[in-house]
Amino acid sequence: MRFARCGASGAEKPVAVVDDTTYDLTPLTDDIDGAFLESAAARVREAIAAGSLPVADIEGSRFGAPVARPSAIYCVGMNYAAHAAESGSAPPENLVMFMKAPNTVVGPHDEVRIPRSSTKTDWEVELAIVIGKQASYLDSPEQSADHIAGFTIANDLSERVWQLETSGGQWSKGKSAPGFSPLGPWLVTPDEVDHADLRLRSFVNGEPRQDSSTSDLIFDVPYIVWHLSQYLALEPGDVIMTGTPEGVALSGRFPYLKAGDVVELEIDGLGAQRQVFA
Template identity: 75%
Template sequence: MRFARLGPVGHEIPVVVDGDVAYDIRSVTADIDGDFLASGGAARAAAALAAGSLPVLDDAATLRRGAPIARPSAVYCIGMNYAAHAAESGSLPPENPVLFLKPPNTVVGPDDVVVIPRGSEKTDWEVELGIVIGSRASYLDSPEEALTHIAGFVVANDLSEREWQISISGGQWSKGKAAPGFTPTGPWLVTPDEVDHGALRLRSSVNGEPRQDSSTADLIFSVETIIWHLSQYLALEPGDLVLTGTPEGVALSGRFPYLGAGDVVEIEIDGLGRQRQDVVAFEGARS
C-alpha cells in the first residue's frame, strides 16, 4: 500500500493511494503517525479500501504533498553507507554504521521549498532510502528480526551544509544537518510488500543534470543490519525515520557546484516516488 498526507502544513489529510486515486482515510485514523502504524492501522486501512468504504479525495491532485508520516520522535541517519560516497568524502568505508541525528523539524513535504540557511555557502543534496519504524525495536536478536518492525519505506533528501558538518562541526555531523526543512520526505510511505528494498534504483539531478545514480544493492550495511544494529544502542519507536545513507554524486565530491538560489533539485527512488524542490535564499530576521 501507499500512504500519503495531502494538504497545507499542519492540516494534512491522511490518504491511501491506489493507482492514481487517493482515498481519504480519516474514518480510520486522524493522521499517519506512530500510533496508527503500531496499532495495525495499515491493515485497517486496507480492509476499509477493500470494503469500498473509503471516500475518494476528489481534489487530491491540487493539494500540497506533505511528508507521508507526521513528525517523528527521532530521525536517525547512517553516514557513508556507500563505498563510493565514502571515497568521495575522503574516508575509508566504515567498519561499523556511522550514526548521526537530525531534528524532527527537518522533516517536510517532498516538494516544499528548500531555504539555504543564513550564511551557508555549501548546501548539498543527498538522495536516500528512508525506513519508517512500525513497532518498537530494542535489543533485536538478529538482522532478520528487523523486518517485522518496519512499516515501510520513503524517499528522503538528506540536505547538508558541508562547512558546518565538517569544518566547524566539533567532531559531530548534526550541526550541518539540522536546518529546518533539511529532510524533504515522501511523497509516499510504501509498505514493505510493495518493493524490493534491497535493489532499488536511486537518482538525483540538479537543474535537469544527472548527479547520483545508484542502487540500494550497493549499501555497505543493509536495511536489516541497520535496524538490528541501532536496536543494540537505542529504542526505535513507531513512526521514527531512519535514513540509510547516500551514494556518490554530491557536491562534496568537488565535481559539482553546491546549491544556490534558483536551482531545482529532483530526486527519486524506483517504486517510492519522486521529489522536486526549488531552492531559495534565506530572507528575514531570526525568529
C-alpha cells in the first residue's frame, strides 16, 4: 500500500494506492498524520472491502510530503562508512543522532531556496522511516517492525558551513533552513519494500552523484528504531532519516548547489524526487 498527500500546499488531500487503484481517503481521515497512521493500512482495507472509498484522480496533481507535519525529525549521521570517510571521520562506534526542525518539510518536487548567505548547500539522498506506533524502551531490534508505518525518500539538505564551522558543536543549525527536508512522493508500507537492500541514487543537473544500497548501512533500520527508543519516545508520524551514502559536495569532488541547479533523488520502490534550487 502507498500513501500520498496531493494538492496545493496547505490544502493536500490524503490518498492511498492499493492494487493499482488510487482511493480518496477523505471519508476516513482529514490527513495522513500520526493518529491515522496507527491503524492506517487496516482501516483502508476495511473501507475498500465495504466500498466506502471513492476512486481518486491525481493525474497532474502536486505531491506534498506524504505525512503531515511530524512532531519530530530525527536523523542518523555518518551511517555509511564511505560517507564517513569522505567527511574525514572514522565510522562511528555509536549511533550519531541530530534533529531537524519539523517546519523544514516540503513536498518532493517543491522549489527549494538556497538560504541567504549560504555558500555550501549540499544534497543527501536518504531512506526515511515513518513511525506508526509509539516506540519507547523496545526490548530488542526485532520489535521495531511493529512500530514502522512505512518508508519514504528524504533529501537531508545541509548547509555545511553552518553545520560544521559555525555550529558550536551541534549539527542542527546547518540542517534546519526552510525547505531543507523534502519528503516523498510516497509513504510505502513495509510489506512492499525490502528496506535492507534498496538502491539509493542522486543526480545534480543530470550528472550522477550518489549510488549505493541500504545494505551498506552501519546501523540498520531495526537497530535504529530500537536504539532511539532507549533514549526518547518515538511518536506516530515522526520521521527518522537513516543517513546518506558517499557522493555529496562535502567530499570535495563536486561543487555545492547554486541557483538553477536541479537535484533528483531515487530509491527503488519508493519513487523519485526533483527539486529546482532558487
